[in-house]
Amino acid sequence: MPNGHVPRTPLQTVKAIYQRVKRSGGVSTSLSSLEEGDVFFALPVYCPESRLKRMVWAVWGTFELYSPSLLKRLCVFFAFGSDRFSRLADQPLNGNVMAPAAIEKGASVAVVDSYRFRGPEYIYTPNVEHAFLNTATYHRNQHDIECIAITGSCGKTTTKELIAAVAACKLETSSTHGNYNTIRGVAHTLFDIDSQTQVAVVEISSTGKNTIALKSEVVNPTAGVITNIGKAHLEGFGSVGGVLREKSRLFNFLQAKGGVFFANLDDPHIESLPGIDECFWSYGENAMARIRGCVLECGPFVRVRCSTVDFGDPLDEDQSFDVQTQMFGAYNLSNVLAAVAVGRYLGIDNESIKAAIEGYVPSNNRSQVVRRDGATYIVDAYNANPTSMHAALDSFARIHGEKKVVILGDMLELGGSSQKEHRDVVRKLGQMDLTFVALVGAEFSKCASGRGYLLFSSSEEVRSWMSTQDFDGSSVLIKGSNSMGLELLL
Numbered sequence: 032m033p034n035g036h037v038p039r040t041p042l043q044t045v046k047a048i049y050q051r052v053k054r055s056g057g058v059s060t061s062l063s064s065l066e067e068g069d070v071f072f073a074l075p076v077y078c079p080e081s082r083l084k085r086m087v088w089a090v091w092g093t094f095e096l097y098s099p100s101l102l103k104r105l106c107v108f109f110a111f112g113s114d115r116f117s118r119l120a121d122q123p124l125n126g127n128v129m130a131p132a133a134i135e136k137g138a139s140v141a142v143v144d145s146y147r148f149r150g151p152e153y154i155y156t157p158n159v160e161h162a163f164l165n166t167a168t169y170h171r172n173q174h175d176i177e178c179i180a181i182t183g184s185c186g187k188t189t190t191k192e193l194i195a196a197v198a199a200c201k202l203e204t205s206s207t208h209g210n211y212n213t214i215r216g217v218a219h220t221l222f223d224i225d226s227q228t229q230v231a232v233v234e235i236s237s238t239g240k241n242t243i244a245l246k247s248e249v250v251n252p253t254a255g256v257i258t259n260i261g262k263a264h265l266e267g268f269g270s271v272g273g274v275l276r277e278k279s280r281l282f283n284f285l286q287a288k289g290g291v292f293f294a295n296l297d298d299p300h301i302e303s304l305p306g307i308d309e310c311f312w313s314y315g316e317n318a319m320a321r322i323r324g325c326v327l328e329c330g331p332f333v334r335v336r337c338s339t340v341d342f343g344d345p346l347d348e349d350q351s352f353d354v355q356t357q358m359f360g361a362y363n364l365s366n367v368l369a370a371v372a373v374g375r376y377l378g379i380d381n382e383s384i385k386a387a388i389e390g391y392v393p394s395n396n397r398s399q400v401v402r403r404d405g406a407t408y409i410v411d412a413y414n415a416n417p418t419s420m421h422a423a424l425d426s427f428a429r430i431h432g433e434k435k436v437v438i439l440g441d442m443l444e445l446g447g448s449s450q451k452e453h454r455d456v457v458r459k460l461g462q463m464d465l466t467f468v469a470l471v472g473a474e475f476s477k478c479a480s481g482r483g484y485l486l487f488s489s490s491e492e493v494r495s496w497m498s499t500q501d502f503d504g505s506s507v508l509i510k511g512s513n514s515m516g517l518e519l520l521l
Contacts, residue, residue, distance in 0.1 A: 457482065
C-alpha cells in the first residue's frame with residue numbers, strides 16, 4: 032500500500048460493516064475458520080507487490096469468478112498440471128469466489144468487491160482488503176483502552192507474551208495469537224477487542240518498507256516497544272540502517288501522537304533516535320534506565336534481577352526483585368525488563384509482575400528448554416538472524432557442562448550479506464568448547480567445509496544422525512530459520 036497508508040473505505044460502508052460485526056460478534060477471512068454468524072471478508076489469497084504480477088493475478092481472478100470451466104481447460108491446454116490446478120480450485124486467488132460458499136456455511140454477510148454478488152447477504156466495497164483494515168481500525172477506536180504495539184528485529188513474540196502475561200494478571204487483556212503479526216493478523220487481533228478489554232498487546236512485523244507505518248496506522252497504539260535493531264531481513268532492507276529506518280516508524284508514530292514509548296537504552300540504535308531522551312519509560316542495564324536489571328544466572332534458565340528506580344539513582348535494594356524465568360538465554364533480560372516497564376506503567380505491583388513472568392513457560396520453539404532422555408535441549412528454532420544467532424551462542428557458552436552440542440540451521444533472507452554472516456557464525460563456533468557441531472543447509476555448507484563439522488542438507492538427515500547418538504548428560508542448542516524445520520528434531 033502506498034506510503035504506508037491504508038486507502039480509505041467510504042465511512043458509510045465501514046459503519047455498515049461494523050454494525051454487522053457488532054451483531055455477529057465474529058469475523059472470518061477463510062472458510063476453514065468460519066463460524067456460523069460471522070462476517071466474512073472475501074479477501075484475496077495473495078496480493079503480489081509487483082505490478083506485472085498483480086495484473087496476471089487480476090486476469091486469473093476474473094477467470095476464476097466468471098469462467099472457471101474455461102480456466103480449467105486453459106490449464107490443461109498449457110499443461111499447467113492437474114494437481115496444481117486442484118490446489119488453486121480449493122483456494123482461489125480471487126476471494127470473491129468463496130463468498131457464496133461462506134453464506135452457505137452460515138456467514139451472516141459477506142463483504143465483496145465484485146458486483147457479481149448482490150442481495151442483503153452481501154456488502155459491496157471497492158476493495159475488500161482496505162475495508163477489512165479500515166473496519167478493524169474503526170472497531171479498535173471505539174474502545175478507549177491502552178493499546179501496546181511491539182516490533183523489533185528479535186524477541187518480538189517473547190516480549191509480547193511476557194507483556195500480555197503481566198497485563199493479564201490484573202487487567203482484561205487481548206493479545207496477538209502466536210506470532211500472527213502480518214497486516215491481516217494485526218486486524219484479527221483488533222477484532223478480538225471487546226467491551227471487557229482494558230489492554231491490547233499487538234505484535235507487528237516488518238515485511239517491507241513502510242509496513243510498520245501501515246500497521247501503526249491500523250493499530251493506532253497508545254504505547255509501543257521496539258525490542259532491538261539487528262541484522263534481520265537484510266535482503267529487504269539492505270543494511271542495519273535500513274532496518275532502523277523501518278522499525279523506528281513506530282517510534283515516529285507515537286511521538287507524533289503523544290504516545291508512550293518504552294526505550295531499550297542498551298541498544299545503541301534505539302538510544303540514538305532523535306527525541307529518545309524525552310522518553311520517561313526506559314529499561315536496560317544502562318545506568319540511565321528507569322527500569323534496570325542484570326543477569327544473575329544462565330544455566331540453562333535465566334535468572335535476572337530487576338529494579339525500578341529513578342534516573343541516575345543508585346540501585347535501591349528495597350525496589351529490587353529477582354525473577355527466575357523458565358526461558359533460556361541472557362538475551363531475554365531485555366524482554367523481561369520491557370515487560371516490567373510496561374507492567375509498572377499499567378500500575379501493576381512488582382510482586383504481581385514477578386509472579387506473571389515466572390509463570391510464563393515458552394512452548395513455541397523460542398528460548399524453550401526441553402529435558403528428554405537425560406539431555407537438556409535448548410530449542411530456539413522458530414527463527415534466526417545474525418543478531419539472535421550470536422546472542423544464543425553467547426548464552427550457550429555460559430552454560431557449564433562436559434558435553435555441549437550445537438545444531439544450527441541456515442539464516443535466511445540475508446541477501447548479499449548471507450555468506451559473510453554465516454562465516455562469522457562459523458568463526459565463533461571455532462572459538463567455543465563444543466563436543467559436536469552440526470550445521471544444516473547450503474549456506475553453512477559453503478563456509479564450513481573442511482572444519483570437521485557435521486554438515487547436513489536437511490533436518491531429516493540430522494534427525495537420522497541424532498537417532499544414532501547418545502546425548503545423555505548433554506546440553507544441546509538447536510537454532511535456525513523456521514523453514515529449516517529444526518523444530519522437528521524433537
